[in-house]
Amino acid sequence: MTMTEAVAAPARVPVQMTVNGTDYAAEVEPRLLLVHFLRDNLGLTGTHVGCDTSQCGACVVYLNGESVKSCTVLAVQANGGEVTTIEGLAKDGEYDPVQQGFWEMHGLQCGYCTPGMIMSAHALLKRIPNPTEEQIRHGLEGNLCRCTGYQNIVKAVQYAAGQMNGGGTHDPANTADWERELAGKSDS
Amino acid sequence: MTATVDAPERLVGKAIKRREDPRLITGAGSFLDDVRLPGMAHAAVLRSPYAHARIRGIDVSRALAMPGVLGVFTGEDVKDDINPLPCAWQAGKVQNNVNTPRVLALEKVMQVGDPVAVVVAESRYQAEDALDAIEVDYEELPVVVDAKKATEPGAPQLHDNAPNNVVMEWSCGKDAATVDQALADADVRVSQHIVNQRLIASAMEPRGSIGRYDPGTGEYTLWATSQAPHVHRLLLGAFILGVPEQTIRVIAPNVGGGFGSKIFMYFDMPLVLWLSKKLGRPVKFFEDRTENYLHTAQGRDHITDVEVGATKDGKITALKVKTWANLGGYLSTVAPGIPTTLYGRMVAGCYKIPNIHVDVTGVYTNTAMVDAYRGAGRPEAAYLIERVCDLVAGATGLDPAEIRRRNFIQPGDFPYDTGIGMLPYDSGDYERALNHALDLVGYQDLRAEQDKRRQNGSDKLLGVGMSSYVEVCGIAPSKWIGLPGEGWGAGLWESANVRVHLTGKVVVTTGSLPHGQGHETTFAQLTADQLGVPYDDIEVKHSDTLGTPFGFGSYGSRSLAVGGTAIYKSVEKVKEKAKLLAAHMLEAAPEDIVYENGKAFVKGSPEQGKTIQDLALAAHVGYDLPEGMEPTLEATTFYDPPNCTFPFGTHVCVVEVDRNTGEVDVLRYLAVDDVGNVINPMIVDGQLHGGIAQGLAQALYEGAVYNDIGELVTGTMNEYAIPKADMVPNYELDRTVTPTPVNPMGAKGAGEAGTIAATPAVVNAVVDAVTHLGIRHLDMPLTPERVWRSLQGASA
Structure with a gap:
C-alpha cells in the first residue's frame, strides 16, 4: 500500500463519549472534528460553525468541564470524555440563567453565534461569579457577534450573574428600561 | 371609547421579549447547515487561486476516482443549462457592458475565489479531498484591484465590452459648469480626497444552499440563506435555469445575519438544483468562512474627490463630487444601483445645498463583487457629507x-x-x-x-x-424604483396575508422575512393591537415561497415600513369584512357597526357584539352569510407606498x-x-x-x-x-x-x-x-x- 492510498482511505477508530448525559460510541475518521461529530454523527446541530480559523466561537462546548472550541478539537481527542452542548444546558425544563439572561436582555438577534456565546458566558461565570463589565467583555473575546454590538450580551451575563448569586449588582427588572426610555421620548 | 369593552393591554411600544429566542438559546433553531435530508450529498467548490487568468484546461479524472465522489463538474458541463446570473438593477445605462458571473467559470477567472469546478461526494470531507485532485492549467493575466487605476490608460482590461473597465458613467444634480461657477464664487473652498474602504459583511452564518429535485413532480426545492426567497425563485426560474417559476420552491430557514450580503443571487443556488437533478440526490453546499470572505458580495469601496464651496459664515453653496465605485470582477444582482440611486442621490444629507453635481464611475476590477452592505x-x-461639514467648519473657523x-x-x-x-x-x-x-x-x-x-x-x-x-428607508415606491435605467425594472411593493382561522387563531404571512430582526414578535404585536386578539393567538409565517404571497424580501430597512403596512392594511380589510358580517348577524346597518378591541358591535351596545372569534367561526361555517359574501375571514394586501x-x-x-x-x-x-x-x-x-x-x-x-x-x-x-x-x-x-x-x-x-x-x-x-x-x-x-x-x- 502506498502512502497516498493510506491517506485516501483512512482507518476508522472507535470513540466513545458522554454528551449531555447520554453515552455514545462510534467509529470515526481520526481527522473528524469534534464539532462535526456532534453535528453530523449525533445530530446536535445547536453547536454552530462560523469560521475556519477558531476566531468566532460559535462552536464552544464544554469538554470535561472546560470550555473548548469544538472546531479545534478532534473527536478522538474527546474520547472517553464528557461533553455538554447548548442542548444540554437547560435542566429539568428550566433554562439556565445564562440562557434566560440572553432572552431577557435581548442578547441575541440572528442567534447564530448565540449557542457558543452562551456556553462561553457560562464558563466565564464559573470562573468569575460576579464579573465586572470589563471582565465580561474581556472574557468573551473569543466569541464574535455581528448583530448585537455586544451591549445587551454584557447585560445578559450581568443578569445571569445576578440570578446565580441570588441578587448581585444587576436589577432583573431591567427589561422595563426600554419602555421607560420610550415613554419619555414619545413627545410628538 | 366605550368603557364596557375590555381593552386589552396595548402591545405596540412595549419591549416584549422576542418569541424567536427560545429556539435560538437552546440550540433548536434550524439554520441552513442544520437541514438534513435523506440521501443528501455534499458539494465542495474548487476556486481560482488567481485574480485574473485564462483557463487552458481542467483535468478532473483523478478527482472522479476519489472515494465517495459522486460527480465532478466544470463550467463546460453546466454552461448549456445554467445561464449567467442576472444583474437586476442596471442603473446608470450599464446595459451595454453587463458582465455577470457564470456559476462555474468558463474561459477566464476574474477574482481569487471564482468557482472553477464543483465536486459532489458522500461527505464534505470527501468532497474537499477530491478538490485537491483536480488539475487546472491557468494562464495568468495582469491584475488590477484599484478602481481608479483600472480606468487609467494601460490598465489590464477585464471584459471586451467594457473599455477601460468602466461599468457606467453616471451623474446627477446640476450640470458641472454651473456647480464649478458656484465653487468659483464661494468665499471658502475646500477639496478633499476621501476613501471609503471596502468592507466584508461578515454575517456570522456563512452562505449556503441545498437543492432537491423531485423527478416525480419535476419540482425543485431550494433551501437558501436568503433575504429574498421570492426574488431568488423568480430569477432562478425566469432567468437562470429557464424552468417555470412555479416549479421552484425557495425556503429560507433561520438566517444567521445578512446585512445585505444574502439579498443577492449566488452561483450555488442554481448549481445545487442542477446537481440534484443530475445526480438524483439532494445536494448541500455551505461556504466556509474563507470562501465567504473571498467570494460573497462585499460593500463600499469608493474613492472620491470632493470639492465644497461655502460662504464665510458657513453656508454651503456648492458641492461637487467625483466617485470611483469599485464593483468587482462582475456585476452582482443590484450592484449598479448602490453607488448611483442610493449614494449619489443622497449626498445632500440633511442640508439645503443649492448647487450639487455628482459623477460616479462604476468600475470592474479583479476583486470580489461589491453590492449592498448594511446601509x-x-x-x-x-x-x-458629514466629513464635508467638518471640513467647512475647519475652513471657516466655525x-x-x-x-x-x-x-x-x-x-x-x-x-x-x-x-x-x-x-x-x-x-x-x-x-x-x-x-x-x-x-x-x-x-x-x-x-x-x-x-x-x-x-x-x-x-x-x-x-x-x-x-x-x-x-x-422603506425602499419601495415602484413608480420610482421600478423605472428602468434608474431603478431596477421591477416593483418593490410588499405583501401580507392575514387569516383568522375558524378557531379564532390568526396567521399572518408576510413577503418580508427576518435574519435577526425579530419580525415574528414585532408583527404579532402590531396585529394583536390592531385586531384586538391575544398576542399568543397570532403566528407570523414567512420565508417560504410556498404559502407566502410574493414579496421582495428584507433589506433597506423596509420590513416594517412596507411589509408591516401590508399587514396593517390586511387587518383593516379583515375588520371591514368582520363588521359586515356582524351587521348581518346583529340585524343592524353596516354603518352602525363599530369594531373595537376584537369585537364588532352596534355603536353604544358593545355587550351585544360579536367577537372576532365568533365572526371567524361564522365566516368559516358559512351557512348564514350576507348575500354575496364569500366564506372565510382573511385578506391579502400588496402594498406599494407613495414614498420612502x-x-x-x-x-x-x-x-x-x-x-x-x-x-x-x-x-x-x-x-x-x-x-x-x-x-x-x-x-x-x-x-x-x-x-x-x-x-x-x-x-x-x-x-x-x-x-x-x-x-x-x-x-x-x-x-x-x-x-x-x-x-x-x-x-x-x-x-x-x-x-x-x-x-x-x-x-x-x-x-x-x-x-x-x-x-x-x-x-x-x-x-x-x-x-x-x-x-x-x-x-x-x-x-x-x-x-x-x-x-x-x-x-x-
Missing part, C-alpha cells in the same frame, strides 16, 4: 455643530426635494435631534475640556465628533487619541435617532446597537485589503477585524419621534441607521482630536499606526 450607498453618502445648524433643512420645508433626484424627504426635525444630542453629551463642557488639554499640552488628545444623518421614509438623527462620539501611540479610545458614544413611531423599543435599540458597532468598526478596525496580485490579504477572521466585545463602547441611546406621514403606523425603519451614522461620527471625533495639529482628514480604518504616522507628520 448600501447611504453610509458612503453620509460619510462624505463650530461643526453650527455649520450643521446653518445648513439644515427646516421642519417647515417638508416634503423636501434636494434637487438631485431623490424622492422628497418625508418629515424631520434635524436641529432638534442635534441639539438634544449635544445637550445630553455635555458638548460645551467637552469643548472646554478639549481646550484645557490642548493648552496643557496633554498627550491624551480629546476629540468630539458628530454626524447628523438622514437616510432613505427618511429616518434621521445625530450621533456624537467622544474619543481620546494617544499622541504617542496613535491609539484611539472611544470614551462615549451617544445617539439620538428618530425612526418615527416604534413598535418594540427593545428591538429597535438592538438594531441601533448592532448598526453602530458595524459603523464604528469601519471607522476604526475593518477593511478588506487586496494586494497587487489580487489576493485578499484579509481573507479570514484572523486578519479582518470585526470587533470583539472589548473593542466597542457602551452606546447611550435616546430618541426623538417624528412619525412619517408615509404609512399609517408612522414608522420609518431602524435597521441601517446606526451603521450610517456611526462611521462619520467616529472619524470626525478622531480628526477633531488632532485638527489643531494641522490634520484635516484621515482615511479609515483609523488604526493606531495610521493615526501615529499622521501625528508624526504633523509634529515634524
Whole structure:
C-alpha cells in the first residue's frame, strides 16, 4: 500500500463519549472534528460553525468541564470524555440563567453565534461569579457577534450573574428600561 | 371609547421579549447547515487561486476516482443549462457592458475565489479531498484591484465590452459648469480626497444552499440563506435555469445575519438544483468562512474627490463630487444601483445645498463583487457629507455643530426635494435631534475640556465628533424604483396575508422575512393591537415561497415600513369584512357597526357584539352569510407606498487619541435617532446597537485589503477585524419621534441607521482630536499606526 492510498482511505477508530448525559460510541475518521461529530454523527446541530480559523466561537462546548472550541478539537481527542452542548444546558425544563439572561436582555438577534456565546458566558461565570463589565467583555473575546454590538450580551451575563448569586449588582427588572426610555421620548 | 369593552393591554411600544429566542438559546433553531435530508450529498467548490487568468484546461479524472465522489463538474458541463446570473438593477445605462458571473467559470477567472469546478461526494470531507485532485492549467493575466487605476490608460482590461473597465458613467444634480461657477464664487473652498474602504459583511452564518429535485413532480426545492426567497425563485426560474417559476420552491430557514450580503443571487443556488437533478440526490453546499470572505458580495469601496464651496459664515453653496465605485470582477444582482440611486442621490444629507453635481464611475476590477452592505450607498453618502461639514467648519473657523445648524433643512420645508433626484424627504426635525444630542453629551463642557488639554499640552488628545444623518428607508415606491435605467425594472411593493382561522387563531404571512430582526414578535404585536386578539393567538409565517404571497424580501430597512403596512392594511380589510358580517348577524346597518378591541358591535351596545372569534367561526361555517359574501375571514394586501421614509438623527462620539501611540479610545458614544413611531423599543435599540458597532468598526478596525496580485490579504477572521466585545463602547441611546406621514403606523425603519451614522461620527471625533495639529482628514480604518504616522507628520 502506498502512502497516498493510506491517506485516501483512512482507518476508522472507535470513540466513545458522554454528551449531555447520554453515552455514545462510534467509529470515526481520526481527522473528524469534534464539532462535526456532534453535528453530523449525533445530530446536535445547536453547536454552530462560523469560521475556519477558531476566531468566532460559535462552536464552544464544554469538554470535561472546560470550555473548548469544538472546531479545534478532534473527536478522538474527546474520547472517553464528557461533553455538554447548548442542548444540554437547560435542566429539568428550566433554562439556565445564562440562557434566560440572553432572552431577557435581548442578547441575541440572528442567534447564530448565540449557542457558543452562551456556553462561553457560562464558563466565564464559573470562573468569575460576579464579573465586572470589563471582565465580561474581556472574557468573551473569543466569541464574535455581528448583530448585537455586544451591549445587551454584557447585560445578559450581568443578569445571569445576578440570578446565580441570588441578587448581585444587576436589577432583573431591567427589561422595563426600554419602555421607560420610550415613554419619555414619545413627545410628538 | 366605550368603557364596557375590555381593552386589552396595548402591545405596540412595549419591549416584549422576542418569541424567536427560545429556539435560538437552546440550540433548536434550524439554520441552513442544520437541514438534513435523506440521501443528501455534499458539494465542495474548487476556486481560482488567481485574480485574473485564462483557463487552458481542467483535468478532473483523478478527482472522479476519489472515494465517495459522486460527480465532478466544470463550467463546460453546466454552461448549456445554467445561464449567467442576472444583474437586476442596471442603473446608470450599464446595459451595454453587463458582465455577470457564470456559476462555474468558463474561459477566464476574474477574482481569487471564482468557482472553477464543483465536486459532489458522500461527505464534505470527501468532497474537499477530491478538490485537491483536480488539475487546472491557468494562464495568468495582469491584475488590477484599484478602481481608479483600472480606468487609467494601460490598465489590464477585464471584459471586451467594457473599455477601460468602466461599468457606467453616471451623474446627477446640476450640470458641472454651473456647480464649478458656484465653487468659483464661494468665499471658502475646500477639496478633499476621501476613501471609503471596502468592507466584508461578515454575517456570522456563512452562505449556503441545498437543492432537491423531485423527478416525480419535476419540482425543485431550494433551501437558501436568503433575504429574498421570492426574488431568488423568480430569477432562478425566469432567468437562470429557464424552468417555470412555479416549479421552484425557495425556503429560507433561520438566517444567521445578512446585512445585505444574502439579498443577492449566488452561483450555488442554481448549481445545487442542477446537481440534484443530475445526480438524483439532494445536494448541500455551505461556504466556509474563507470562501465567504473571498467570494460573497462585499460593500463600499469608493474613492472620491470632493470639492465644497461655502460662504464665510458657513453656508454651503456648492458641492461637487467625483466617485470611483469599485464593483468587482462582475456585476452582482443590484450592484449598479448602490453607488448611483442610493449614494449619489443622497449626498445632500440633511442640508439645503443649492448647487450639487455628482459623477460616479462604476468600475470592474479583479476583486470580489461589491453590492449592498448594511446601509448600501447611504453610509458612503453620509460619510462624505458629514466629513464635508467638518471640513467647512475647519475652513471657516466655525463650530461643526453650527455649520450643521446653518445648513439644515427646516421642519417647515417638508416634503423636501434636494434637487438631485431623490424622492422628497418625508418629515424631520434635524436641529432638534442635534441639539438634544449635544445637550445630553455635555458638548460645551467637552469643548472646554478639549481646550484645557490642548493648552496643557496633554498627550491624551480629546476629540468630539458628530454626524447628523438622514437616510432613505422603506425602499419601495415602484413608480420610482421600478423605472428602468434608474431603478431596477421591477416593483418593490410588499405583501401580507392575514387569516383568522375558524378557531379564532390568526396567521399572518408576510413577503418580508427576518435574519435577526425579530419580525415574528414585532408583527404579532402590531396585529394583536390592531385586531384586538391575544398576542399568543397570532403566528407570523414567512420565508417560504410556498404559502407566502410574493414579496421582495428584507433589506433597506423596509420590513416594517412596507411589509408591516401590508399587514396593517390586511387587518383593516379583515375588520371591514368582520363588521359586515356582524351587521348581518346583529340585524343592524353596516354603518352602525363599530369594531373595537376584537369585537364588532352596534355603536353604544358593545355587550351585544360579536367577537372576532365568533365572526371567524361564522365566516368559516358559512351557512348564514350576507348575500354575496364569500366564506372565510382573511385578506391579502400588496402594498406599494407613495414614498420612502427618511429616518434621521445625530450621533456624537467622544474619543481620546494617544499622541504617542496613535491609539484611539472611544470614551462615549451617544445617539439620538428618530425612526418615527416604534413598535418594540427593545428591538429597535438592538438594531441601533448592532448598526453602530458595524459603523464604528469601519471607522476604526475593518477593511478588506487586496494586494497587487489580487489576493485578499484579509481573507479570514484572523486578519479582518470585526470587533470583539472589548473593542466597542457602551452606546447611550435616546430618541426623538417624528412619525412619517408615509404609512399609517408612522414608522420609518431602524435597521441601517446606526451603521450610517456611526462611521462619520467616529472619524470626525478622531480628526477633531488632532485638527489643531494641522490634520484635516484621515482615511479609515483609523488604526493606531495610521493615526501615529499622521501625528508624526504633523509634529515634524
